[in-house]
Every structure is written in C-alpha cells, then in structure tokens.
Amino acid sequence: MSPTSSSSSSRDPAKLVLADGTIVDGIALGQRGLTGGELCFNTSMTGYQEIMTDPSYYGQLMMMTQPHIGNYGASREDMEADAPMVAGFIVRDYPRRHSNTQADETLEDFMQRHDLVGIAGVDTRALVRHVREKGVMNAVIASEKLDEEALLRKAREWPSMAGRELASKVTADRSYTFCEGPGPRIVVYDFGVKKNILHSFRRHGCTVKVVPGDTDLGDVRAWDPDGFFFSNGPGDPRPMTDAIETVSAAIDTGLPIFGICLGHQLMALAEGFDVYKMYVGHRGANHPVKNLDTEKVEVTTQNHGFAVDPESIAPETARVTHVNLNDDTIEGLEFKTFAGMSLQYHPEASPGPHDSHYHFNRFMELVADERDVTIPETSVEPATVTAQSVEG
Numbered sequence: 219m220s221p222t223s224s225s226s227s228s229r230d231p232a233k234l235v236l237a238d239g240t241i242v243d244g245i246a247l248g249q250r251g252l253t254g255g256e257l258c259f260n261t262s263m264t265g266y267q268e269i270m271t272d273p274s275y276y277g278q279l280m281m282m283t284q285p286h287i288g289n290y291g292a293s294r295e296d297m298e299a300d301a302p303m304v305a306g307f308i309v310r311d312y313p314r315r316h317s318n319t320q321a322d323e324t325l326e327d328f329m330q331r332h333d334l335v336g337i338a339g340v341d342t343r344a345l346v347r348h349v350r351e352k353g354v355m356n357a358v359i360a361s362e363k364l365d366e367e368a369l370l371r372k373a374r375e376w377p378s379m380a381g382r383e384l385a386s387k388v389t390a391d392r393s394y395t396f397c398e399g400p401g402p403r404i405v406v407y408d409f410g411v412k413k414n415i416l417h418s419f420r421r422h423g424c425t426v427k428v429v430p431g432d433t434d435l436g437d438v439r440a441w442d443p444d445g446f447f448f449s450n451g452p453g454d455p456r457p458m459t460d461a462i463e464t465v466s467a468a469i470d471t472g473l474p475i476f477g478i479c480l481g482h483q484l485m486a487l488a489e490g491f492d493v494y495k496m497y498v499g500h501r502g503a504n505h506p507v508k509n510l511d512t513e514k515v516e517v518t519t520q521n522h523g524f525a526v527d528p529e530s531i532a533p534e535t536a537r538v539t540h541v542n543l544n545d546d547t548i549e550g551l552e553f554k555t556f557a558g559m560s561l562q563y564h565p566e567a568s569p570g571p572h573d574s575h576y577h578f579n580r581f582m583e584l585v586a587d588e589r590d591v592t593i594p595e596t597s598v599e600p601a602t603v604t605a606q607s608v609e610g
Contacts, residue, residue: 246361248329261502265569273410291321384453409451423594448481503570519570
C-alpha cells in the first residue's frame, strides 16, 4: 500500500474518529488539518472527482469503497462544481503515481489546492460494514493535533445532518443563462445542481436559465419559461419551507415540472407527502431500479440520505413509477394533479451508467404536450453554451 502521491514524500499520521468511539489510524491525504461531517460511503468504482465535487455531498465525509483511488489523477473536465463539496475524503490505497494523459494534476495536489482534508490507509471494507450495521454517524478527520479524546468530543458535537438546511450554502449567487437553443425555455432552481444536469438539458436544445434557490417565482415567470426544474442538493429538505412554498407556487402555474433528488423530495413535500432520514442512504453507481411501467430494470447512480415515505403518498395525487430493488424505496413519482415528474436518483449519471438518460426525453415530451413548443431531436446541433452571463 502506498497512500501518498508523487507530490508529497511525507507519510504524516492521521486519524478518523467516529462519534460512537471508533478510532481509525491512517496516513494524511490532501490538506493537513481538521474536518468533520456525516460519514458516508460511495460504492462507485470510478468517478471519484465527480463525487467529490457533487454539491449534494456538501458537509459530508465521503469514504470510497473502491480500494484504489487517485490512479487517474484529477482533471478540469471532471468537475461537477467549481470546487470540491465534500467535507473530507477517505480512501484505502492512494497510489503514488497516476496514469492518465488527460489529467491536469494528482488527486493530492487537487485536494491541497482546494484545502480538502483526507485520510488514506483506512480499511474501508471493515469501516463500511460498521456503518451499515450502526447507521451513518458524524466523524472527524485530523492530521494535526491528534488527541483522541478531543477529537471524539468534536465528532459528537458536530451538527447532525437531520434538520439542517444546506442548499443555501451551494446555490448560485445570481441568476445566469447557461445555454441558449431552439428548444424549450427551462428555469433551473439551483439547490446544488450538477453541471452534467445542465449539459443534459443543453443536449436537448433547451435554453436554460439557472436561478438561486431562494428566487421569487414571480421574477422567473416574467421570463416566460416553458417548464421548471428543481435540482439536487444537500441537507434535509424538511426545514426548507420557502423552497417548498416555491414548488407549490410553481405547481399552481400549470407549467411542467421535473425534480431530481432534493427536488424530488421538495415536490413530494409540496404535495403533502412525508420525507424521512434513511438509516444508511444510497450512494453509488450500481443501484437497481425497476420501472413499473416497462418492467425494465435500470442500473442507476444515486446520492441521497432522505427518501419519500411510501405510506404518505395519496393515490389520487401521485403514483409511484420507479422503485429500488434493494430495499423497495421510492425512486420515481408521476403527479396526477399537474404535469410533473420526479426522480430520487440521477439520470444524468456522471459518474455511472447511462440507463436513465431517457428521463430527459420524458420531460421534453411532457413540455411538448403542455406547451406550444418544438422539441429538437437530440442529434441536432446542440444549444450554444453562453459565457454564463450573470443577471441581476
């Protein structure tokens, strides 16, 4: 095992301390210091950089189950946000050298440049089994001041993810036009939207206007959109009362609506359904989901620690379209009282399989049915990406 990169010959000690008293020794990775958050794990075999930069992971310590992480370096092309969003990073083996002609730098250089604290040399298989048995919990990573009693106190005092509104930490500062095309005009409410979601709309010829999560619906109605999209994002959706009211107001407009992940949960809450915190959550690129309409199974990318309560769904209001075959949790809804659809998982993938890209086609068909707009073929000239012009 060689958990340091070619950019650093040091093997500084580090500790991972869980709130239940579990203490794991390892080697410092990335920036030296202290960080903390909810300890989660991701089962994806590739795509570590996309995972690290996914805004939905804001405030969480991410542990990768794939043992070799960093072997293809880091690249500007693999960013889902402008900087890492995870609070810390945990791996088993960090290779000393990477091999990738498209890489811009090593993973450790990337982490140090973005002040991201991590730890390598951890028996992640044992730790994942521990988390699966005990449930997700808070933890801290430290590569300085390694007093175990002090670190345990910090882990236990770290704020819980339950009840925390975090989308305001990652939303856009101002509205901007992401791309312009011949297709529908889509307003994206940004609660932590991944860049590849925006690119998915671009590939369908849409003109996409991204707005901060707290934007008043009246302001975007003046833009005359053809549909609304409510994005993924971090934290607990239940305290997001303003966002839930915005979704309710969007429903009242009669325009088509699509929600993914946090957006899916906000749409459910707006319709009076319940959302609960999961014991472990779904994080990975290999979750089997069954489409109840086609009976086909999709291998999906997932990232969520909250889910819609199936017992709370009113059959006259919505129907379940997709379920997770591992635990029967709700993965998709179709709404009956308005033109709306939502997914708990990520059809844009990145990383992950492309089984679920068709959902963007579904939404385009929904928009075409409700609005007098032409939906371009996905093979036509893609929409033009603007310079992300900022609007007041």
